[in-house]
Amino acid sequence: MAFHDGLKAHLATGTTHVARCWKITRTDGIAFGFTDHDRNLSFGGVTFKADTGLSAVALEQSTGLSVDNTEALGALSDAAVSEADIEAGRFDGAEVEAWLVNWAEIEERTFLFRGTIGEIRRAGGAFQAELRGLTEALNRPLGRIFQKPCTAVLGDAACGFDLDSPGYAAIRAVEAVEDQRVFRWLSFSGFEPGWFTRGRLSVQSGAASGLTGIVKRDWFDERGRVIELWAPLRATVQPGDMIRIDAGCDKRFETCRLKFNNLVNYQGFPDLPGDDWLMAHPVRDGTATGGSRR
Structure with a gap:
């Protein structure tokens, strides 16, 4: 991480007044700010609240492609992170950004972490959230799948179908x-x-x-x-x-053609040979019947 020059000089004094700040942006666009300082801090258009009881354990970071991770601990609150919102899955996959801030000089801060919320556990009026770094996405298999059914999700960019069309x-x-x-x-x-x-x-x-x-x-x-x-x-x-x-889609070639009239964007391979064709082999005499050969 690259430190702000002012923050770097402040840390070098040995007598510091720093705090951590977190911004959590849910997938529905609602953002929350938290800090472990004893008063609210504001920067970047976000107010980081001190009365949420949020703190973090040690941040594990490394070079290369290994996964960075940490955990956030906090109290459940109707004004911040409620048990109902966690149960409803509203914080699943939320984006997390973290800073180290000189609370006496807010401009002196450095970016610590960016990632997403993974597993959330809650008990006794508190929650514990796993924070996954950006390299977590590299653990997911990517690439085109060659199969008969369509691999697109109805209405996404690959499918291209407009679900707001009349009747759908x-x-x-x-x-x-x-x-x-x-x-x-x-x-x-x-x-x-x-x-x-x-x-x-x-x-x-x-x-x-x-x-x-x-x-x-x-x-x-x-x-x-x-x-x-x-x-x-x-x-x-x-x-x-x-x-x-x-409307629903069962990923079949016929459904794409007859129900959605979207065959030009079909993302499957309906003519892909099956296993029986792949296992076939040429014979010298006559037709392969499946019987024993003499």
Whole structure:
């Protein structure tokens, strides 16, 4: 890390007054500032609050491509990091930036760490969050996968399909919900059964606003339309909350052509030979029948 000249001179005096500051930016864009100093500090348009009880253990950093990591410890607070937000997954993958700051001269600071939040543990009114460095991303396998099904996510840059096209999304109020996983409507027409299977349900308002789930099944029963998610949403959804449901895609060649008319962007290889073709070998006499050879 490169130290600010003023901070470097201050540290060389042997009598220091420094503090650590953290900025946490959630994936929904909401940012929080924390410091282990005993009063609030402000710079870069962010106020780093002192009353959050946040602190950090030793930061492990190294050269090369090995992973930097540390942990942050703090108290759960409704005004900062609440147990409900952690349970809902709102801090999963949040971006973290950390500085070492001369609290008497705020301009004298140096950047310590940038990464994301990994595993979060909570107990006894406190939380412990694993902070993963930027090199963590290098542990993920990358590259093109050659397979028959499409590898794109419906609506992403590779797919190129506009989910706001008429007939491919529905926005409506929740009428009934069971276990935060099964949603029911007495009247929900205009889409054939199964249209939303493998699609995405996103909550637009209420306590679970911003959360999403993947649709497991979409069908009609004697009480109306039923949409079931693979896993319960991690916050409470109540009747009257607005949700959006996007059409589902099963990644097949035929679905891309007939349901979405998006064949030009299909990211799979439908003509890829199967294992039986790869194991075939030429024979000198006649047709290979699978029988014993004499």
